[in-house]
Amino acid sequence: MNQIGTAGQARISQATVLIVGVGGLGSYAAVILARAGVKKLILVDPDTVSLTNLQRQALFTENDCQEHRFKVTAVKNHLQAINSSVEVVAIPSPLTADLVSDNHFDLCLDCLDNYRGRALLNELAIEHHFDYVFASCAGNYGNVMAISPQEHPCLACLFPDIKQLMNTDCDIIGVNAALLPLVAGMQASIALHYLVDQSTVDFDHLITYDNWSMTANRFKVSKQATCPVCQRHQQISTGQGGSQLTMLCGANAYYVRLAHGVKLTSWAYHLNSLGALITSNPLFIQFKWVNRPVSLFKNGKLVMYDLANRADAEGQLNRIIKLANEIREITSDESSCHSNN
Numbered sequence: 001m002n003q004i005g006t007a008g009q010a011r012i013s014q015a016t017v018l019i020v021g022v023g024g025l026g027s028y029a030a031v032i033l034a035r036a037g038v039k040k041l042i043l044v045d046p047d048t049v050s051l052t053n054l055q056r057q058a059l060f061t062e063n064d065c066q067e068h069r070f071k072v073t074a075v076k077n078h079l080q081a082i083n084s085s086v087e088v089v090a091i092p093s094p095l096t097a098d099l100v101s102d103n104h105f106d107l108c109l110d111c112l113d114n115y116r117g118r119a120l121l122n123e124l125a126i127e128h129h130f131d132y133v134f135a136s137c138a139g140n141y142g143n144v145m146a147i148s149p150q151e152h153p154c155l156a157c158l159f160p161d162i163k164q165l166m167n168t169d170c171d172i173i174g175v176n177a178a179l180l181p182l183v184a185g186m187q188a189s190i191a192l193h194y195l196v197d198q199s200t201v202d203f204d205h206l207i208t209y210d211n212w213s214m215t216a217n218r219f220k221v222s223k224q225a226t227c228p229v230c231q232r233h234q235q236i237s238t239g240q241g242g243s244q245l246t247m248l249c250g251a252n253a254y255y256v257r258l259a260h261g262v263k264l265t266s267w268a269y270h271l272n273s274l275g276a277l278i279t280s281n282p283l284f285i286q287f288k289w290v291n292r293p294v295s296l297f298k299n300g301k302l303v304m305y306d307l308a309n310r311a312d313a314e315g316q317l318n319r320i321i322k323l324a325n326e327i328r329e330i331t332s333d334e335s336s337c338h339s340n341n
């Protein structure tokens, strides 16, 4: 390809790309970039593979689901089978400021499925001076835009109502599974263009694609003089407007990270005595609380299933925090017994 050439391929082979979210979009984008021969991919996603992912998330198998693999681990395994010369770093955690400052990368791909995460990524891009490619899918509609928020519009310039979007549940609409590889392909294409020659990338247009009528459009986006994020540096991702509960796409499930790690053995022992424990292993436990399944991971990640809406999830979270306090009290009683002996 003339646009890439030998010099462009050399730049691609020296590049590191951070992919935030490796579900429907991120798994496809990761495959394209691994096959294109980037030097290194850093994959960030806190979720494990579930059965409901398999109809639209390309790389995962029933075995990944049975083994409760983190999505980043499953994607890493597949990528290394495709191109063993690509270095893949799998980080099974949500995006944080530390993660951005601790890792060098040339470009980031926003493959998230929620606007709370996207708002945080946008703020981090402004604070840490990096560019990224936004993409989203809902129903038959896909959006893609290259974002360089220092000089050009940021995500909050594009979506002035981003605070409302942050509390929108993404799986009400569902996603056409065939849309995902198209949008991820556009996103990866912009990424390759950026890595070859960022001076000719268009950072001022949103591309929308309708996968049913097969029509694409480009819309000019302007940097907003009153944008609270890129002009006034407000942190809207951590502001009021809902808890840190994040809805998982494609399931009536929410996740949150409990403060500090958890002692799974204490949880398993206590829940077993209540007859609520379903399974336990060194990595995670599953139990039922108020008749609804819950998974708790060693790193403190809590996933609550079968919830009707956000208010229902908040109620279940409050009950589980109460349970966590009870378990902490029992455990500290036990440790004081040990120190007395």
Ligand SMILES: [Zn+2]
Residues within 6 Å of the ligand: 153, 154, 155, 156, 157, 158, 223, 224, 227, 228, 229, 230, 231
């Ligand atoms: Zn802005």
